Amino acid sequence: MCTKCGCSTGSTAQQQASGAAVAHHDAHPHHEHPHHHHEADERRVLEVHQSLLAKNEHQAWHNRERFQQKKIRVFNVLSSPGAGKTALLERTLADLGGTQRIGVIVGDLATDNDARRLRRPGVQVVQVSTGTVCHLEAAMVARACEQLDLNALDLLFIENVGNLVCPAAYDLGEEQRVVLLSVTEGEDKPLKYPTIFHNADVVLISKSDLASAVEFARATALANIHRMAPRARILEVSARTGAGLTAWYDLLTPRAVHV
Amino acid sequence: MHEVSLLESALELARAEATRQGARRIHRLTLRIGAMAGVVPEALSFAFEVVTQGTLAEGATLEVIDVPLQCVCELCAHAFSPPVYPCECPRCGHPRARVAQGRELELASLEVS
Ligand SMILES: Nc1nc2c(ncn2[C@@H]2O[C@H](COP(=O)(O)OP(=O)(O)O)[C@@H](O)[C@H]2O)c(=O)[nH]1
Ligand SMILES: [Mg+2]
Ligand SMILES: [Zn+2]
Numbered sequence: 547m548c549t550k551c552g553c554s555t556g557s558t559a560q561q562q563a564s565g566a567a568v569a570h571h572d573a574h575p576h577h578e579h580p581h582h583h584h585e586a587d588e589r590r591v592l593e594v595h596q597s598l599l600a601k602n603e604h605q606a607w608h609n610r611e612r613f614q615q616k617k618i619r620v621f622n623v624l625s626s627p628g629a630g631k632t633a634l635l636e637r638t639l640a641d642l643g644g645t646q647r648i649g650v651i652v653g654d655l656a657t658d659n660d661a662r663r664l665r666r667p668g669v670q671v672v673q674v675s676t677g678t679v680c681h682l683e684a685a686m687v688a689r690a691c692e693q694l695d696l697n698a699l700d701l702l703f704i705e706n707v708g709n710l711v712c713p714a715a716y717d718l719g720e721e722q723r724v725v726l727l728s729v730t731e732g733e734d735k736p737l738k739y740p741t742i743f744h745n746a747d748v749v750l751i752s753k754s755d756l757a758s759a760v761e762f763a764r765a766t767a768l769a770n771i772h773r774m775a776p777r778a779r780i781l782e783v784s785a786r787t788g789a790g791l792t793a794w795y796d797l798l799t800p801r802a803v804h805v
Numbered sequence: 806m807h808e809v810s811l812l813e814s815a816l817e818l819a820r821a822e823a824t825r826q827g828a829r830r831i832h833r834l835t836l837r838i839g840a841m842a843g844v845v846p847e848a849l850s851f852a853f854e855v856v857t858q859g860t861l862a863e864g865a866t867l868e869v870i871d872v873p874l875q876c877v878c879e880l881c882a883h884a885f886s887p888p889v890y891p892c893e894c895p896r897c898g899h900p901r902a903r904v905a906q907g908r909e910l911e912l913a914s915l916e917v918s
Pocket of ligand 1: 633752785786
C-alpha cells in the first residue's frame with residue numbers, strides 16, 4: 547500500500563528492530579530439566595527497543611509528505627485552554643481569507659464551539675472530537691484530511707486540544723509548530739513546560755493588548771521563552787486589536803506582500 | 806491523559822513481539838522514559854492496570870527506567886547532565902545546548918512465558 551517507505555499497511559511501524567529471545571535461566575538451573583529446555587512456562591526476556599511514538603511518527607511522515615506534495619503550509623497551533631488560539635485563527639481567516647485558500651482542523655474534547663466560530667464562506671473547517679484523548683495524533687489528522695479538498699488549500703491550521711503537556715509528543719506532519727503564551731498566563735510558564743516550548747518553531751505572546759492591565763513582565767517572559775526555545779521566532783500579537791499580526795501573516799505567507 | 810495512549814502503543818508493540826516469539830503471557834514490560842519526555846511516571850502506573858486488563862499482559866509488572874537529561878554544548882561540545890532543561894553550559898556559559906538524551910519513550914524489553 548505504501549510505496550514511499552515500503553510499509554505494508556500504511557500504519558504499522560517498522561518492526562525489524564526487535565531482538566532475539568534471551569533465555570532467563572537464573573530461577574531454574576539447566577540440569578534440573580535437561581530434556582525440556584524451553585518449557586511453555588519458562589520465563590524469558592525479549593529485547594524490543596521500539597519507540598512508543600513510532601506509529602505516530604510514521605503516520606506524521608506520510609502526512610508531511612502529502613502536504614508537501616500538495617504545497618500546503620501546515621501549522622500546528624498549541625497552547626493552554628483560553629490562550630487565544632481560536633481568536634487568532636478567526637482574525638487570520640478574516641484578514642487573509644480573501645487572498646489565501648485556508649483550511650482548519652479543530653481538535654476539541656467534546657464541543658464543536660470552536661469549529662462554529664471558525665466556519666465562514668470559503669473556509670474549509672473540520673471538527674475532530676477527541677473524546678477523552680487530550681491531544682491530536684497524526685492518524686486523526688489524516689482522517690480529517692479525507693474531509694478536506696487538499697487541492698484547494700494554501701494554508702492549513704490545526705488547532706490542537708488546549709493543553710501544554712500531551713500534544714507536545716505528537717508530531718502531526720506540520721511544517722511549523724506554533725505555541726501561544728498569553729500575557730495573562732504568567733512569565734514562568736515556559737520553564738514549567740519545557741517539552742512543548744523546546745519543540746516550538748514559533749512562539750506567539752498573545753493578548754498583548756492586556757499586557758499593561760496585568761502588569762506583564764515582558765523582558766522576563768522573552769528571556770524565559772528564548773532560554774527554552776532558542777530557535778523559535780517570537781512574536782507579540784493581539785487578535786483583538788490586530789497589533790503584531792503583520793509579522794504573523796508574513797510568516798504564514800512569506801512570498802505575499804502585506805505592508 | 807496521554808499516558809493511556811502511550812501505554813496502548815506499548816501494549817500493541819508488546820503483544821506483536823510476544824506473539825511473534827510464541828509467548829502466551831507477558832509478565833513484565835520495561836519502558837525507558839526520558840526526563841524531558843513529558844510523562845508523569847505515577848500516571849503511567851495508574852493507567853497500566855486499566856490498559857492491560859483482559860489482555861495477555863493482565864497482572865504484569867510495569868518497570869520504568871528513568872533516562873536522565875543529557876546535553877551537549879553547541880559551542881564547546883562539553884557534555885553535561887543538568888537537572889532540568891534548559892541546558893546552560895557549565896564550562897563556557899553558552900546558553901544553547903543540544904538535548905542528546907532525555908526524550909526517550911521506548912519499550913525496552915518484555916518478560917514473557
Ligand atoms: N483582550 C483579548 N482577549 C482575547 C484575545 N484573544 C483571545 N481573547 C479572549 O480569550 C478568551 C479565550 O480565547 P480563545 O480564542 O477561545 O482561546 P483558545 O482556547 O486558545 O482557543 C476569549 O474570551 C477571547 O475573546 C486578545 O488578543 N485580546
Ligand atoms: Mg479554541
Ligand atoms: Zn560550552
